[in-house]
Amino acid sequence: MRHRFPPDHYANGILTGDRLTLSRAITLVESTRADDQQLAQQVLEQVLPKTGKSIRIGITGVPGVGKSTFIEAFGTYLTGLGHQLAVLAVDPTSQRSGGSLLGDKTRMETLSMNLNAYIRPSPAGDSLGGVGHRTRETMLLCEAAGFDVILIETVGVGQSETVVHGMVDFFLLLMLAGAGDELQGMKRGIMELADALLITKADGDNRAAASRARVEYQNALHLFPPTGSGWFPPVLTGSALTGEGVADLWQILQQHQQLTMQNGHRLQRRQEQQLTWFRSLLRQRLEGQFYNQPGMRERLTILEAQVRAGTLLPGPAVQTLLATSPATDRSQFE
Ligand SMILES: Nc1nc2c(ncn2[C@@H]2O[C@H](COP(=O)(O)OP(=O)(O)OP(=O)(O)O)[C@@H](O)[C@H]2O)c(=O)[nH]1
Ligand SMILES: [Mg+2]
Structure with a gap:
């Protein structure tokens, strides 16, 4: 079994920037063991005052759009400016594949060797909610x-x-030129979430198409209702090969940061995110507690069979499930 240290050990190591300790603490956060979880919470509590000071950037786009390659170029640029960069992933498929960012580490070759960058693959999780919580x-x-x-x-x-x-x-939403919205699996909803769009692979034969796409998406974004933060999502073109868009994106990020810090929207966004996090965690835990009650699986099987057959309505079935504690009253199901 792995050795555990007292919470101070992890907290002190993290605060001095020690990578090994950081990695060990993240492993605790990702662990499903109750004692690890408790230790992780103690560590988090200790370091909490030192959190919140980064720019937090999300990057999405369909497989193959060029996320990893762009992060490699963008990340290398940022560390060149003296920044310390952490790359994390939320990958709901990693439970099956064993962490796709792991494979990406080889794609982010330069960045994974960069002393000012830290790459951590997505944790394997039981649910998207669980993965999100740990991230x-x-x-x-x-x-x-x-x-x-x-x-x-x-x-x-x-x-x-x-x-x-x-x-x-x-x-940030990465998109391909000329691939068509449906092909990119892009529900309109995702575009509405974006603070900026970046058309990738704007190099070689693809340059002209990328420029056209930029104008088209910019026009499309104008039709969306304003976000209320005073920010209008720009559309850029970029290439990891030529480096186009890398510096532009950083400039846009800083403008966004400046605007939203001044007008209070960044704080408001973070506060709302914290509340949403709390609520979703509470929901997860309640659900977990409920379904993990002894005998629950059997009770569910019986009730679901009755609901399926139409002999019991969902309403009363739920009522029955909530009203009786399986530990004390199983007689009626036997
Ligand atoms: N020409 C050109 N090719 C690129 C560029 N960026 C990425 N590619 C290529 O596009 C392919 C996919 O790039 P990735 O960075 O792996 O894409 P991804 O979005 O991370 O893909 P997943 O991790 O599978 O979701 C690779 O073959 C890259 O070499 C670019 O700027 N220009
Ligand atoms: Mg990738």
């Missing part, structure tokens, strides 16, 4: 360790964009 805590640990830019990559699968949008200050 939030990991983000706080990274902030306490001194990372001032946090990039969270997610592939546009399921609701993962919404989860990531709910933990960042700035949400």
Whole structure:
């Protein structure tokens, strides 16, 4: 079994920027063991005053749009400016594949060797909600360790964009030129979440198409209702090969940061995110507690069979389930 240290050990190591300790603390956060979880919470509490000082950026887009490649270019640029960058991922598919950002580490070759960058693959989780919760805590640990830019990559699968949008200050949507919205799996909803759009691979033969797409998307975005933050999402073109768009994006991020810090929207957004986090965690825990009651599975099986057959309505079925404690009263199901 792995050795555990007292909470101070982790907290002190993190606050001095020690990578090994940071990684160990993240492993605690990701652990499903109750004692690890308790230790993780103690560590988080200790470092909490040192969190919140980074720019939190979410990046999404369909598989193959160029997220990893762009992060490699953008991240290298940022560390060149003296920033400390952490790259995290929310990947609902990683439970099956064992962490796709792991494979990405090889794609982010330069960045993974960069001493001012820290790449952490998505935790394998039982649910998207669980993965999101752990990524939030990991983000706080990274902030306490001194990372001032946090990039969270997610592939546009399921609701993962919404989860990531709910933990960042700035949400960037990468898109391909000429691929068609349907092809990109882009529900209108995702575009509405974006603080900026970046048309990727704007190089070689693709340049002209990328420029056209930029104008088209900019026009499309004008039709969306204003966000209320005073920010109008710009559309840029970019290329990881030529470096186009990299510096522009950083400039836009800073403008956004400045605006939303001045007008109070960044604080408001973070406060709302914290509340949403709390509520979703509470919901998860309640659900977990409920379904993990002894005998629950059997009771559910019986009730669901009756509901399916139409002999019991969902209303009374739920009532029955909530009213009786399976531990004390199982007689009626036997
Ligand atoms: N020409 C060109 N090709 C690019 C650019 N960026 C990425 N690519 C290529 O596009 C392919 C996909 O890039 P990735 O960065 O792996 O895409 P991704 O969005 O991270 O994909 P997933 O991790 O599968 O979701 C790779 O073959 C890259 O070499 C670019 O700026 N220009
Ligand atoms: Mg990738």
